[in-house]
Amino acid sequence: MPALSAEAVTAGYGRSPIINEISLTAELGTITTIIGPNGAGKSTFVKSLIGILRPMSGKVKVNDVDITKVPGHRIAGHGLVYVPQNDNVFKRLTVRENLEVGGFASRSDPTARMGEVLSIFTDLAKAVDKKAGFLSGGQQNLLAIARALMVDPTVILLDEPTAGLSPAYTDVVWAQIERISNLNTAAVVVEQNVERALGHSDFVHIFVAGRNHVHGTAAEIAALDLPSIFLGRS
Ligand SMILES: Nc1ncnc2c1ncn2[C@@H]1O[C@H](COP(=O)(O)OP(=O)(O)OP(=O)(O)O)[C@@H](O)[C@H]1O
Ligand SMILES: [Mg+2]
Structure with a gap:
């Protein structure tokens, strides 16, 4: 049983769908990444999993429990947490x-x-009494991830956690995502x-263009002609 299972999720902002019948599963202890051109529907898909958008059809399950109709504020209680790209800390x-x-x-x-989380995020442990607004952008992103981990989630969804960060901080964030997945969490990451x-x-x-066009192991995907897939040519 996958930790997360999206089954033919169709969703949008108005009457016409933006994403069409997207299915995706994620297992504990793994990192699943979503890539694709701008406007492909990556963020829309993530929002449709966590109750910001209601799927028009399809199902979302966490550990085989159907959470499709669970209100947004209750979804974390089912073990699914979300780290938005911006404005992610107080x-x-x-x-x-x-x-x-x-x-x-x-x-x-x-x-x-909190002790467990701070033992992973050692830089934050040194700054527990600092106001979040005084942290660097990279540290704020790490704090947003740490905060989401406080619920001890089954699945953590991260929408572009490294956007706007320096290459050095990008490596730090990815190293943390790897550690988190090793703690028996399913990490689902949108990455540009x-x-x-x-x-x-x-x-x-x-x-x-709103569809899960192709998926596979990282090695399988690396062997494909990605530029023509991104341009919608294959
Ligand atoms: N709040 C909204 N209201 C209406 N349409 C929206 C809204 N947010 C996004 N869209 C539209 O939905 C489509 C998919 O957008 P989405 O943000 O999901 O793409 P994305 O793959 O996350 O892109 P990016 O790589 O730029 O983050 C786009 O055409 C976008 O204009
Ligand atoms: Mg997006």
Whole structure:
């Protein structure tokens, strides 16, 4: 049973769908990456999994539990968490307070969980009393990921977690995503950079024009003619 299972999800913002019958599964302990051209529907798909958008049809399951109709604020309680690209921390709250907010829906003891999370994010452990707004952009992204981890999730969805970061911080964020997946979590990551996606993930899905055009292991996807897939030519 996959940790996450999206089954033929169709969703959009108005009456006409933006994404069509997208299916995708993710297993514990793996990294699944979604790549594809701008406007392909990657973020729309992520939003349709976590209750920001309601699928018009299709199903979303976490550990085989159907969460398609669960309200957004309850979805974390089912073990599915989401890290948005922007505005992902409370800037006026300290690092510790941000983590406490994240632990609100925690399925384990929040204090113990904070210790576990801070043992992974050692830079944040040194800055627990600092206001999040004073952290660098890269550190804020790490805090957003750490906060999502406070619920001890089954699946963590990250929409472009390295957008706008320096190459050095991008490597730090990816190293953390690898550590998280090793802690028996399914990580599903939207990534703009194809080489990085192929280098860090187990499975890759390429979305083109609202469809899950092709998917496979990173090695299988690396062997394809990606430029012509991205341009919609094959
Ligand atoms: N809030 C919205 N209301 C209406 N249409 C939207 C909205 N957000 C996105 N869209 C449209 O949905 C389509 C898919 O957008 P989406 O943001 O899912 O793509 P994406 O693959 O995440 O792109 P990017 O790589 O640029 O982040 C685009 O045509 C976009 O214009
Ligand atoms: Mg997007």
